[in-house]
Amino acid sequence: MKNRIHADVLIVGSGLSGLSAALNLAERGLKVTVVTKEAIDVSNSANAQGGIATVSDFNVDSFEKHIQDTLTAGAGLNDIEAVRFFVENGPDAIRHFEQLGIHFTENEAGQLDLGREGGHTERRVVHAGDITGFELIKVVKKAVLLHPNITVLENHTAIDLISESKFFFSEDNRVVGAYVLSDRGEVMTIIANSVLLATGGCGKVYLYTSNPNVTTGDGLAIGFRAGVPVVNMEMIQFHPTILYHEKINSMLISEALRGEGGVLIDKHGNTFMEKYHPLKSLAPRDIVARAIDHEMKMSGDDCVFLDMTKLDGDFLQKRFPNIFRICLNGGIDMRTMPIPVVPAAHYSCGGLRSTPKGTTEIPGLFVSGEVAHTGLHGANRLASNSLLEAAVMAKYVAEEIAEYTSKTKPSSYEPPDWDSGNAEDEDEKIIIKQNWDEVRRIMWNYVGIVRSNKRLERALARLELMKHEITEYYWNFKVSRDLLELRNITLVAELIIRSAMKRKESRGLHFNIDYQFKLDTIQNTVVTPAEIL
Numbered sequence: 073m074k075n076r077i078h079a080d081v082l083i084v085g086s087g088l089s090g091l092s093a094a095l096n097l098a099e100r101g102l103k104v105t106v107v108t109k110e111a112i113d114v115s116n117s118a119n120a121q122g123g124i125a126t127v128s129d130f131n132v133d134s135f136e137k138h139i140q141d142t143l144t145a146g147a148g149l150n151d152i153e154a155v156r157f158f159v160e161n162g163p164d165a166i167r168h169f170e171q172l173g174i175h176f177t178e179n180e181a182g183q184l185d186l187g188r189e190g191g192h193t194e195r196r197v198v199h200a201g202d203i204t205g206f207e208l209i210k211v212v213k214k215a216v217l218l219h220p221n222i223t224v225l226e227n228h229t230a231i232d233l234i235s236e237s238k239f240f241f242s243e244d245n246r247v248v249g250a251y252v253l254s255d256r257g258e259v260m261t262i263i264a265n266s267v268l269l270a271t272g273g274c275g276k277v278y279l280y281t282s283n284p285n286v287t288t289g290d291g292l293a294i295g296f297r298a299g300v301p302v303v304n305m306e307m308i309q310f311h312p313t314i315l316y317h318e319k320i321n322s323m324l325i326s327e328a329l330r331g332e333g334g335v336l337i338d339k340h341g342n343t344f345m346e347k348y349h350p351l352k353s354l355a356p357r358d359i360v361a362r363a364i365d366h367e368m369k370m371s372g373d374d375c376v377f378l379d380m381t382k383l384d385g386d387f388l389q390k391r392f393p394n395i396f397r398i399c400l401n402g403g404i405d406m407r408t409m410p411i412p413v414v415p416a417a418h419y420s421c422g423g424l425r426s427t428p429k430g431t432t433e434i435p436g437l438f439v440s441g442e443v444a445h446t447g448l449h450g451a452n453r454l455a456s457n458s459l460l461e462a463a464v465m466a467k468y469v470a471e472e473i474a475e476y477t478s479k480t481k482p483s484s485y486e487p488p489d490w491d492s493g494n495a496e497d498e499d500e501k502i503i504i505k506q507n508w509d510e511v512r513r514i515m516w517n518y519v520g521i522v523r524s525n526k527r528l529e530r531a532l533a534r535l536e537l538m539k540h541e542i543t544e545y546y547w548n549f550k551v552s553r554d555l556l557e558l559r560n561i562t563l564v565a566e567l568i569i570r571s572a573m574k575r576k577e578s579r580g581l582h583f584n585i586d587y588q589f590k591l592d593t594i595q596n597t598v599v600t601p602a603e604i605l
């Protein structure tokens with residue numbers, strides 16, 4: 073593989089958003105290169121269990137109801153036009169996937185079997201058993217790998233974008249490619265007419281997360297360094313129910329289990345959710361996560377439990393085959409014993425400022441999926457609205473990129489190769505590991521489910537110290553994936569803290585014990601690169 077390659081479009085990330093956009097663009101005749109950190113099917117998308125929220129049964133459900141549920145969860149911070157855009161595009165996204173060959177689960181009448189999840193007033197979650205993401209990625213991946221216009225580079229990590237002017241804050245800051253760390257440890261220059269960041273969220277910024285290892289907020293950091301502001305980064309969703317097990321990591325116990333009748337209990341078998349919300353175990357995620365956090369802090373227990381034992385055993389096995397099997401392998405038979413669960417970082421509602429169609433304020437730079445802030449989720453994401461966002465955005469961002477490409481001449485600028493200066497092989501991996509752990513621990517302890525001014529100040533002060541050490545490493549040593557990720561999680565952690573400090577209220581996912589009220593004026597939190605870089 074050459075160290076300098078050209079493409080019409082460079083896509084960073086092979087989740088649902090990146091792969092769907094790649095396919096769409098390739099079908100329009102554009103040459104697409106996809107870079108992805110690990111194997112093509114390692115992503116949050118591939119781990120999604122519950123499904124895609126969309127209105128299917130118009131006899132009982134409606135776009136208005138889906139919009140209203142999204143707005144209720146979003147606690148006033150959603151952009152209503154964006155919500156309408158995504159909700160109304162839902163049925164089309166489902167049709168598209170069906171045409172690609174995905175078989176969503178059907179009921180006995182041969183219609184889509186619709187799941188119900190927290191915050192939804194109707195059954196509207198289209199799913200493929202309890203491995204919806206796996207099935208989606210399997211089918212889209214197959215089409216991508218067969219397409220002659222798409223090249224996929226696995227085990228390649230994007231480092232930073234290349235702009236024509238080299239100065240991102242100048243007027244002609246058009247993005248023309250990216251530097252990418254290859255699977256051989258060399259830095260490649262990929263030149264492209266446009267770049268799409270589809271890098272997902274940032275769960276790994278926290279010690280406990282449902283996200284896979286690749287989810288280190290790289291795209292957020294890369295886009296921010298390139299000049300795109302971030303919006304509402306304090307709105308981190310903690311999933312209430314991750315399996316608490318000494319050997320099984322990051323295993324999500326889908327909300328759909330509570331949708332089907334699962335009930336949260338403490339170790340004595342007592343229910344507790346009635347103290348927190350009228351919807352009890354099916355309350356919105358932020359309420360359930362905070363309630364569990366509170367119960368655990370009050371009791372000193374390591375976890376709470378999800379009781380499925382009142383449901384029919386055959387139904388459980390049929391409806392949740394994957395979760396059932398994994399629990400059973402870990403010694404938990406959900407037919408007869410409650411499942412131990414804890415909350416963990418799950419989803420980033422904030423992101424790089426963009427339109428619902430994925431355009432940013434930087435020419436040539438587009439975003440799609442969880443990395444973007446479109447206004448859909450507001451202060452809290454409604455369950456299963458994110459695959460909807462990833463799928464719908466992928467279609468429209470492809471249209472935007474195609475249009476941009478048709479109007480824009482390829483850049484004549486030939487960027488220099490990556491300059492590693494006097495870099496040497498770094499041999500003090502321990503310092504990187506130490507800082508990795510420290511950032512994630514600080515975020516979990518001080519910037520987690522419940523925040524306070526003092527905790528946020530402490531977190532920022534510690535992070536500032538580490539930032540200098542990490543920057544020194546970055547410039548003095550040869551880059552590795554660990555070092556790149558550390559640099560990115562540290563920046564993203566800072567963005568979350570600074571955003572949390574700016575919000576002088578508690579709203580949606582952001583709960584600060586020093587401001588336990590909602591302000592009358594509702595506004596987005598914006599952090600711009602000029603403020604901190």
Ligand SMILES: Cc1cc2nc3c(=O)[nH]c(=O)nc-3n(C[C@H](O)[C@H](O)[C@H](O)COP(=O)(O)OP(=O)(O)OC[C@H]3O[C@@H](n4cnc5c(N)ncnc54)[C@H](O)[C@@H]3O)c2cc1C
Nearest residue numbers: 085086087089116117120122123230272441442456458459
């Ligand atoms: C366990 C779990 C269950 C979920 N269940 C649901 C659900 O049921 N319904 C729902 O709507 N949502 C669900 N979500 C959320 C949803 O899966 C994600 O929001 C969505 O899949 C994001 O898609 P994406 O394409 O934006 O990013 P992702 O699917 O996260 O893909 C990001 C890609 O970017 C790559 N990448 C990142 N950084 C770099 C870099 N520097 N260089 C190269 N490549 C890079 C990664 O390797 C990955 O391939 C779930 C999430 C998790 C973790």
